[in-house]
Amino acid sequence: MAKSEKLLDVRGLKTYFDTDEGTVKAVDGVSFHIDKGETLAVVGESGSGKSVTSLSIMRLIPTPPGRIAGGEMLFNGQDLVKKSEREMRQIRGNDISMIFQEPMTSLNPVYTVGDQIAEAIVLHQGKTQKQAMKMATEMLELVGIPEPAKRVKNYPHQMSGGMRQRVMIAMALSCGPQLLIADEPTTALDVTIQAQILELMKKLQNEIGMSILFITHDLGVVAEIADRVVVMYAGRAVEEGDVVPIFTKPKMPYTMGLLNSVPRVDKAAVHQERLEAIPGNVPNPLYLPEGCAFHPRCKFAIEQCKAAIPDLVDSGNGHMVRCIRWDEIQKEQAVVA
Amino acid sequence: MSSMSRADNRNPNATKPLLEVKNLQKYFPIRGGVFSRVVGNVKAVEDVSFTVKPGEVVGLVGESGSGKTTAGRSILRLIEPTGGEVLFEGVDVTKLSKNQMREYRKEMQIIFQDPFASLNPRMTVGDIIGEALTIHRLAKGREKEAKVADLLERTGLSAAHMRRYPHEFSGGQRQRIGIARALAVDPKFIVADEPVSALDVSIQAQVVNLLQDLKEEFGLTLLFIAHDLAVVEYISDKVIVMYLGRIMEIAPAKELYANPIHPYTEALLSAVPIPDPTLKRERIILQGDIPSPINPPSGCVFRTRCPIAVKECADVVPPLEEVSPGHFKACIRRP
Numbered sequence: 001m002a003k004s005e006k007l008l009d010v011r012g013l014k015t016y017f018d019t020d021e022g023t024v025k026a027v028d029g030v031s032f033h034i035d036k037g038e039t040l041a042v043v044g045e046s047g048s049g050k051s052v053t054s055l056s057i058m059r060l061i062p063t064p065p066g067r068i069a070g071g072e073m074l075f076n077g078q079d080l081v082k083k084s085e086r087e088m089r090q091i092r093g094n095d096i097s098m099i100f101q102e103p104m105t106s107l108n109p110v111y112t113v114g115d116q117i118a119e120a121i122v123l124h125q126g127k128t129q130k131q132a133m134k135m136a137t138e139m140l141e142l143v144g145i146p147e148p149a150k151r152v153k154n155y156p157h158q159m160s161g162g163m164r165q166r167v168m169i170a171m172a173l174s175c176g177p178q179l180l181i182a183d184e185p186t187t188a189l190d191v192t193i194q195a196q197i198l199e200l201m202k203k204l205q206n207e208i209g210m211s212i213l214f215i216t217h218d219l220g221v222v223a224e225i226a227d228r229v230v231v232m233y234a235g236r237a238v239e240e241g242d243v244v245p246i247f248t249k250p251k252m253p254y255t256m257g258l259l260n261s262v263p264r265v266d267k268a269a270v271h272q273e274r275l276e277a278i279p280g281n282v283p284n285p286l287y288l289p290e291g292c293a294f295h296p297r298c299k300f301a302i303e304q305c306k307a308a309i310p311d312l313v314d315s316g317n318g319h320m321v322r323c324i325r326w327d328e329i330q331k332e333q334a335v336v337a
Numbered sequence: 338m339s340s341m342s343r344a345d346n347r348n349p350n351a352t353k354p355l356l357e358v359k360n361l362q363k364y365f366p367i368r369g370g371v372f373s374r375v376v377g378n379v380k381a382v383e384d385v386s387f388t389v390k391p392g393e394v395v396g397l398v399g400e401s402g403s404g405k406t407t408a409g410r411s412i413l414r415l416i417e418p419t420g421g422e423v424l425f426e427g428v429d430v431t432k433l434s435k436n437q438m439r440e441y442r443k444e445m446q447i448i449f450q451d452p453f454a455s456l457n458p459r460m461t462v463g464d465i466i467g468e469a470l471t472i473h474r475l476a477k478g479r480e481k482e483a484k485v486a487d488l489l490e491r492t493g494l495s496a497a498h499m500r501r502y503p504h505e506f507s508g509g510q511r512q513r514i515g516i517a518r519a520l521a522v523d524p525k526f527i528v529a530d531e532p533v534s535a536l537d538v539s540i541q542a543q544v545v546n547l548l549q550d551l552k553e554e555f556g557l558t559l560l561f562i563a564h565d566l567a568v569v570e571y572i573s574d575k576v577i578v579m580y581l582g583r584i585m586e587i588a589p590a591k592e593l594y595a596n597p598i599h600p601y602t603e604a605l606l607s608a609v610p611i612p613d614p615t616l617k618r619e620r621i622i623l624q625g626d627i628p629s630p631i632n633p634p635s636g637c638v639f640r641t642r643c644p645i646a647v648k649e650c651a652d653v654v655p656p657l658e659e660v661s662p663g664h665f666k667a668c669i670r671r672p
Contacts, residue, residue, distance in 0.1 A: 045537035160626040161401075190400035190564065192623045195608040199622055217538065220610025243614045261542035263567035265594060265609045266616070274549070275571060277542035281507045 007178055007211045008057070009033040012071035015049075015056045019065060024285045026052040028235040029071070031312075034179065039205065039212040041226035041243075043219060045258075047282050048232040050215045054181045057213070058098055059088045075179070094124045097172040101184040103164035107156040113140075113167045114152035117174055124175045139170035144200055162193035166200065173204065183215040198224055219262055223247055231255050234283055234293035237312060241319035251321040251330060253298045254278075292323070300329050354388035355426060355558050356412070356526055361385040362420035363404070363411045367631065380630050381407040383582035383638075385421070386657070389526070394552055394559040396573030396590065398566055398605075402627045404582040405562045409528045412560070413445050414438060425526070443473045446519040450531035452511030456503040462489070462514055463499035469522045488517040491554070493547055509540035513547065520555065528560045533568060545571055566609055570594055575663065578602050581630060581638040584657055587665040598666040601639045637668070645670050 015027040027049040034040045044050040055061050057073055059080060073080040075096070083091065092098075100106045108116060117139055118132035127135065133152065140148035143166040156164055165185060172180055182201070186194040202225065205212060214225055222229055222243070229246045231239040231254065239252040250256045260276035280297040283289055289296050295305040304324060312322045323329070362385075364378040382404040389395050399405045411418040414430060422429045430441055449455035456465055466485045470476045476484050486496035492513040503511055512532060519527050529548070533541040549572060551557055563569050569576055569590075576593045578586045578601065586599040597603045604621040611618075623642045628634055634641050640650040647670065655667045 045539060162626055190627075191566075191608040191610075192400060192604060193626065194610075195620065195622050196624075198610075218610065219538070219612035223612045223614040223616075224610045226614075247612060247614050258539060259612060261539050262612050263542075263545070263565075263571045264611055264613075265567045265570060265606055266611050266613075275542040275545055277546055278539035279543070281509060281540065282537065 005036045006033045006074075007036045007076065008213075009074040010053075010057070010071070011074070013053065013056060013073060014068065014070035015052050015061055015066060016069040017066045019286075022286050025235050025288075026066075026285065027056060030230075030232070030235075030237050031071075032230045032237060032240060034211045034213055036178075036211055037205075037209050038227045039214055039225055040228050040230065041214045041216060041222040042230045042232060043216055043222050044232035045217055045282055047234070047285055049235040050217075050232050051183055053232070054098070054183050054213060054215050057181060058092060058096060059083070059085075090124075093120050093177070094175050095177055096179045096181065097175070097177040098181040098183065099165070099168045099172050099185050101187050103161060103168050103188070104156065106168060107164060109156055112153050112155055113159070117152075117167070117171045120171060121174050135174065136170070139174050140167070142173075142204070143167070143170045144196075145170075160193075161189055162196060165189060165193075165197055169197075169200065169204070173208065173210075176208065177210055179211045179213065181213045181215070184217070185214075186221060187216070187218070194221070201225065219247075219259060231258070234288055235285065236293065236309075236322065237320070238294065238322045239320065240312070241317075245317070245319050249319075251315055251319065251326045252294075252323050253300050253329065254294045257297075300325055300332075353390075354424075355391045355393075356389040356560075357424040357427075358388070358408075358412060358421070359386050359424065360421040361408060361411055361418055361423065363407050363416065364419045377631050380582050380633060382411060382418075383633070384654075385579070385582070385584055387577055387584065387587060389558060389560060391525075391558055392556050393575060394557070394561055394573045396569035396576040397560060397562045397579065398564065398569050398576060399579035400564060400605075400627060402581065402630055403579040404630075405564075405579050406530055408579070409447075409530050409560060409562050413442075413447055413528055415447070443469075443475075443522045444525045446522065446524040446527045448512075448515050448519045448527060448529040448532045450534055452508050452515055452535060453503075455515055456511055458503055461500050461502055462494075462506075465503070465514060466499075466518045466521050469518065473522055475522060484521070485517075488520055491551070492517045492520075493543075507540075508536050509543055512536060512544050516544075516547065516551070520551070526558045526560070528562065530562045531564070532561075534563065534565065541568070548572060566594075566606060578605065581627060581633050583638055583654075583667065584665075585639065585667055587657070587663075589663050592661075592664055598660060598664070598671050599639075599668050600643050600645055600671070604642075604644070643670075 011031050013027055013030045017024040017026055030053055042050045056068055068081055114133055114136045117136035121127050121132040121135050137148045137152045140151055145151050145166055186197050226243045229243050230237050233254050239255045250259060257278040261278055263275055278297050283293060291306040291308055292310050295301040310322050310324045312320050315321050315326055361382055363382040364380055366375040367377040369376040385408055397405045410416045412423050418431055423431050463485050466488055467481050470481050485499055489496050489498055494513055533544050561572055573590045576590050577584055580601050585601045597606055604623045607621045625642050628641055636651040636653055637655050640646040655669045657665045657667045659665050
């Protein structure tokens with residue numbers, strides 16, 4: 001088996017926000033890596049720290065109040081935490097680019113989409129405006145926008161949400177990045193349009209071979225696009241592994257709960273009468289529970305769960321889990337089944 | 338039980354519909370030019386007819402621009418419909434005066450999508466839930482307080498929350514407050530407009546389960562508007578699929594998911610991502626975007642994106658035809 005190469009290796013990342021009420025540890029010691037050409041999905045609910053993680057990689061955390069309080073992020077072996085703002089500007093757009101949830105607010109309404117795509121090309125690749133505009137048209141064609149030569153002169157408001165997200169992708173890919181960070185890129189879109197955009201991203205990844213860090217709350221989307229998955233809860237990674245074992249044999253009770261609480265259209269025929277909801281609420285990041293942050297909502301929790309934050313341990317084949325009871329729970333589950 | 342329990346005096350098998358929507362239409366005028374003349378119309382709801390039986394939960398699904406929210410609000414007259422009838426217990430509420438309508442507002446309530454925007458931040462939870470009781474002169478003083486406390490308990494909160502303000506609650510808890518408010522006046526009919534769309538999945542399941550419990554307990558009649566087909570399936574008895582202001586298909590919930598007839602329903606179901614990476618399925622990827630409701634396509638509005646459209650689809654608006662009991666479709670290509 002060929003040894004896969006790590007493109008990005010995040011180790012012990014800590015991103016804190018200093019607020020009047022105290023320090024919010026939005027990301028508290030998160031480690032993961034992305035291999036070349038793979039898609040890693042980071043999944044979590046609001047407040048899990050998934051978006052802060054992606055902004056930290058881009059070094060786009062507003063400072064103050066935010067700061068990267070620890071850890072390293074090795075991109076091709078170089079630590080992004082140590083880069084100056086000037087060096088980061090070279091990396092952003094060129095080597096790592098990002099697309100966001102809201103394609104309307106991330107495009108400038110007073111420039112044509114062609115100008116906006118060309119700007120990045122002129123800036124990073126030293127092309128002339130004319131060459132850049134030609135490339136912009138080609139990029140629009142690549143992302144499946146009909147009549148690209150005409151559309152390149154459109155303003156963002158003349159396009160639909162799905163079109164704008166295609167433009168964002170064209171812009172993000174225009175400089176041939178090695179890593180594309182996609183932060184909830186389909187959340188604001190209708191399902192039929194979401195299906196189009198996911199198809200497009202898969203197709204482009206096959207053609208271009210970039211790595212994708214895909215941030216989402218939607219487990220259905222994860223199943224569709226990811227090679228590997230990191231599940232986050234309250235600022236920490238709680239489970240990590242290849243996509244199939246995460247969905248078929250989840251080991252962390254939070255992941256199990258999350259999978260059970262999602263209504264599924266394909267289960268309609270057998271119609272489960274009730275959804276299995278996770279009780280309680282996502283904890284306030286200022287006052288995280290002692291020990292395992294998930295224990296107040298966990299049906300398997302015991303006294304020891306309150307004692308200390310569990311380590312992320314390898315349960316076999318690189319399937320990482322942050323739960324002191326994973327082994328027992330697995331045996332219990334097997335008995336029930 | 339208190340007077341709030343209605344389940345006993347309702348017969349879900351009653352054939353007489355509680356709500357009958359006939360040819361509902363809502364246009365929003367577009368004004369332009371020097372004199373702000375009407376230069377066009379956004380045809381949000383074109384021709385929508387359906388019935389809701391007492392005790393029934395009807396899901397209304399569609400993508401953005403389908404007109405589902407506009408239909409829901411027109412039924413309650415939160416916006417005035419342009420045409421059509423809305424018969425509530427046989428009375429056309431679109432013809433009622435403002436004063437007459439107030440009586441009916443007690444019977445028809447709404448739960449909104451955004452639990453952050455729909456609760457007044459300056460009012461306590463008790464005041465928010467109790468306000469309608471005061472307005473409709475249903476209860477005051479101790480009695481009102483007891484009723485509010487009861488509603489809070491039933492929606493999974495606690496009576497002690499009465500004196501707190503909305504900002505002290507999470508999204509899921511606020512949605513429970515919104516539900517308690519709608520239930521306060523003991524309505525016969527509730528429109529729930531995307532009530533779980535803004536919530537995290539683990540919380541969404543809690544609220545869906547709560548609505549299901551309340552449906553049994555109160556015998557609620559609900560129009561459940563959502564874009565998420567999976568959520569709708571869980572809660573609904575019957576599902577209506579809308580596209581560009583028109584109904585494409587109506588079917589009993591299980592039937593719709595097991596046996597969709599309309600190509601749009603099919604595509605919509607196939608586009609929903611399923612959290613199972615081992616599942617291999619044929620996906621229907623629709624091309625293009627939803628056309629503008631200002632100038633919708635002639636004939637069948639879905640034909641511009643339909644994988645099986647033929648020339649004839651442009652000629653006439655396909656009528657909604659019953660194919661099996663309770664299962665209606667508007668498509669000439671699927672007999």
